[in-house]
Amino acid sequence: MPSYKLIYFNLEGRGEILRYLFSYSNIDFEDRRVEFADWPALKPTIPYGQLPVVEIDGVIYNQSLAIGRYLAKKAGLTGKSELDEIRVDALIDTIDDFFSKFPWMDTEKAKKEFMEKSSPQLLAYLEKTLGNNPWFVGDSATWADFFWDTCADSFESYVPGFAKDYPKLLALKERVKAIPTIAAWIKKRPKKIPVKH
Numbered sequence: 586m587p588s589y590k591l592i593y594f595n596l597e598g599r600g601e602i603l604r605y606l607f608s609y610s611n612i613d614f615e616d617r618r619v620e621f622a623d624w625p626a627l628k629p630t631i632p633y634g635q636l637p638v639v640e641i642d643g644v645i646y647n648q649s650l651a652i653g654r655y656l657a658k659k660a661g662l663t664g665k666s667e668l669d670e671i672r673v674d675a676l677i678d679t680i681d682d683f684f685s686k687f688p689w690m691d692t693e694k695a696k697k698e699f700m701e702k703s704s705p706q707l708l709a710y711l712e713k714t715l716g717n718n719p720w721f722v723g724d725s726a727t728w729a730d731f732f733w734d735t736c737a738d739s740f741e742s743y744v745p746g747f748a749k750d751y752p753k754l755l756a757l758k759e760r761v762k763a764i765p766t767i768a769a770w771i772k773k774r775p776k777k778i779p780v781k782h
C-alpha cells in the first residue's frame with residue numbers, strides 16, 4: 586500500500602472530499618494541516634503554489650479533483666457505467682464551479698448576496714437530478730454525493746440555512762454522513778474552527 590500524505594490548511598474546504606475518500610476506503614493517510622503563518626514559506630515548494638496536494642510515496646500530486654477522481658476510482662465511486670461517469674463528473678464540475686465563484690474572502694454581506702442570487706440555480710439543478718432517489722447517480726453512493734456534502738458544509742458555515750428549502754438535498758447529506766466509515770471520520774476529525782458572524 587503506498588504511503589499517503591494530504592497537505593491542506595486546517596479547514597474542511599477543498600481538502601475534506603479527499604479526507605472523506607481516504608476514510609471511505611479505510612486508506613491510512615497523514616492529515617497534515619498547514620498553519621496560515623507557515624504557508625508563505627511552503628507555497629514556493631508546492632506545484633502551482635496551491636493546496637490541497639497529496640504526496641504519494643514521496644511524490645506530490647496537485648488539484649483536488651484530479652486526486653479525488655483517483656481515489657474515487659479505487660473505491661468504485663465514479664459511477665457504474667461510462668454514461669453514469671459523465672453524470673457524476675457533471676455534478677462534480679457544477680458544484681466546483683459554484684465553489685470557485687463563492688466570494689470566500691469577501692464580506693458576510695457579499696457572501697449572503699451571492700448565495701441569494703446564485704444558489705437557486707445550483708440547488709434546483711441538484712434537487713432535480715436527485716429526484717426521489719437516495720443518491721444522485723445510480724443506485725449507490727458516488728463521490729458526487731460526498732462532494733455535495735463537503736461543499737455544502739463549507740457554504741453552510743458562512744451562510745447558515747442556505748439550502749433549508751431543499752429537504753431532499755439535506756437528507757442526502759445525512760445519508761452520506763451515516764455511511765459508517767464517513768461517520769467514523771466525522772467523529773474523529775478535528776473540530777471545525779467556528780466562523781465569526
Ligand SMILES: N[C@@H](CCC(=O)N[C@@H](CS)C(=O)NCC(=O)O)C(=O)O
Binds near residue numbers: 634647
Ligand atoms: N483547483 C484547485 C484550487 C486550489 C485552491 O484554490 N487552493 C486554495 C485553498 S482552497 C489555496 O491554496 N490558496 C492559497 C494560495 O493560493 O496561496 C484545486 O481544486 O485543488
